[in-house]
Amino acid sequence: MLKLLVKKQLMEVFRAYFYNSKKNTSRSKAGIIVMFGGFIIIMAGVLGGTFAFLAFNLCAPLVEAGIDWLYFAVMGLLGIFLGVFGSVFNTFSTLYLAKDNDFLLSMPIPVKDIMVSRLINVYLLSLMYSIVVLLPSVIVYWITVPVTPTVILGGIVLLILIPLFVTLLSCLLGWCVAKVSLRLKNKSLITVLLSLAFFAAYYFLYFKAQGLLSDVIANAAVYGENIKGAAYGIYLFGRIGTGDLVAILLFTVVILALTAAVWMLLQKTFLSISTATGAVKKTVYHEKTAQQKTPGRALLGREITHFLSNPNYMLNCGLGIILLPALGIFMLIKGRELVEALESVFSFGAGVTTILICVALCMVVSMNDMVVPSVSLEGKSIWLAQSLPVRPWQVLKSKLMMQLLLTGIPLLFALVCVFGMIPDGVPVRILAVVFCLVNLLLLSLFGLFLGLKFANVKWTNEITPIKQGMAVLIIIFGSWIYCAAIAGLYLWQGYKIGPAAYLGILIALDGLFCVGLYLWLRRQGCRKFAEL
Amino acid sequence: MLKIEHLTKSFGAKKAVDDLTLHIAPGEIYGFIGHNGAGKTTTLRSVAGIQQFDEGEIRINGRSIRTEPLECKREMAYIPDNPDLYEYMSGIKFLNFIADIFGVSPQERKDRIHDYAERFELTADLAQPIAAYSHGMKQKLAIISAWIHRPKLILMDEPFVGLDPKAAHLLKEMMREVCDQGGAIFFSTHVLEVAEKLCDKVAIIKQGQLIRSGTMEEVKGDDSLEEVFLELEEDSSEE
Known part of the structure; x- marks a missing residue:
């Protein structure tokens, strides 16, 4: 039974890998291998590569200083942070909001089997995020020091138990969200605010960690002694990877005990939370004359209502709405110092700072990808958009407009703040503004293209299209790679032609891609939407 | 009001609707009956402009759903089996x-x-x-x-499922009101007693093919609709 449920969960998560929605058929074996190959390249190649680079820089100095436990403590904590960051927001919905909860509970399936299958889903997601830090860390360590059986055992324990620890943390946080949300009226808003506080804390620690890591390498011995004296738990945690049997045993026992405690808590409350309807006071209806909207405005309003109704949607696809103005304000306060610092570092080429500012803005813009899952989020109610007297393009345009409005307005604010900081003449500044806006258009059109290409309206949990779809994965990593390429190309050769020509070429290229994508959306895209 | 001519729709090798022809005039409540998977929903979805079909033509007040989908959709409403x-x-x-x-x-x-x-x-x-x-x-x-x-034409797929008796009664009244004002209703149902009392005309479909249609009297004669339906089902199974 459990095997069946786990298979169902995994089939749902990886549906796009097995099923070709375009042809309405199962993928061939070769197709499945290609899909999984692409996924592994992104996770192992891009993310894993970044952390392997960090591990190489950190491991040797700390091993030489005889405090290799500190290496594992740092990398382990990074793994925990990344894992919690990646899985905490979907644990609540995976456990308690899955649309097939009622269906499964009505069947002769033990409740614990349903819970275990959901938890395995959370564990695999935690594993996916934390392993990109942990696996390179362990391998780099095994390359750096002589490998003994206890060192191998320590590495394996870390690889298995840290994702389990992440799962436990995510479950506890998910349980807290579930308990609180049963009593809240404006659940979406409060969930978003709480989550943003979490994000703020996360990024604060993340940015502090950058400086701290450099400091740790420079003063390894001092830090080692201080942590060992003040936080013995972290010392022991770090000792696991080095093959300390006592630390391995203690960590395993603690994690197993925590697992048992969390399991008991979830088992006691799962049924009541997942079947609760909440005791929120009923909203009273007051009859009034509504303002008439055009179909276009009504469709746009529908998209924005959907976006604002779902904390998962807002948090996973709309962080840029807050971060763009935050970046603008940051630049107003610290911009001058930052620009001066960048100018002195990149003094070899004119316009590097301008390009880097554009890249920074584009990276934050890419955190808004609400258009990508918007097609799949139509879900079972897609019959409405298809049966109403509106053209497919009107529906698609409303999705595009949502992305452009919710990102364009914060972007314009950030551009106004940054405009004066750009250390080049007014023509280059104007080109920078145009480039950022064209890039937003490209991201939006490309997002809609991906949303249609990988459309999946047969989900049982909204988190599937929001977070676990191939389209979302491609847009996130694709835009990061694109931004990195723009900066890298300029630093490599682009500075020779100057920022104006470079930005001009980019605008022209982006514009061409926009035209191509627009034409595809108007023809094949509309057809695809009508046939979903 | 609604003309379905030689409608054919296949899903892979299976023909969900096979050369179906039906005409519905203003003022008619037209019932659509068939076993599960007979092709009722596919037909209704095709008329509503949701489902693309392979062959045939669907016209609403003379307009083709293929070439003038928006104009057709403005004149009708569709309610699926699951809201x-x-x-x-x-x-x-x-x-x-x-x-x-x-x-x-x-x-x-x-x-x-x-x-x-x-x-x-x-x-x-x-x-x-x-x-x-x-x-x-x-x-x-x-x-x-x-x-x-x-709307002038209302398409409904199993509209009485989930409704309490009072709401079901009200819906029947509203359906009749639409037809009295010159509109038409085309709906599928498994509740044959409802179809028998409510419909002016009825069509029975099996494995995508229309096996009988006409006024209630033409279809059932002196028997009950249930008897006729079961008899037709058996006959076509034997064939």
């Missing part, structure tokens, strides 16, 4: 959204929402999110949204 509505909206927001799409004026929509919501006893729940509605409440909301722009 999957926008759960992130409140009932009133959903009704206003539908009214906006059909260009219903503010005063007209206010009056109609007031009227239908009162009749279905849904007024008090209109401010609630649709996600909090029961199946029956969603069905009532779907019915109100279908009626809000006064």
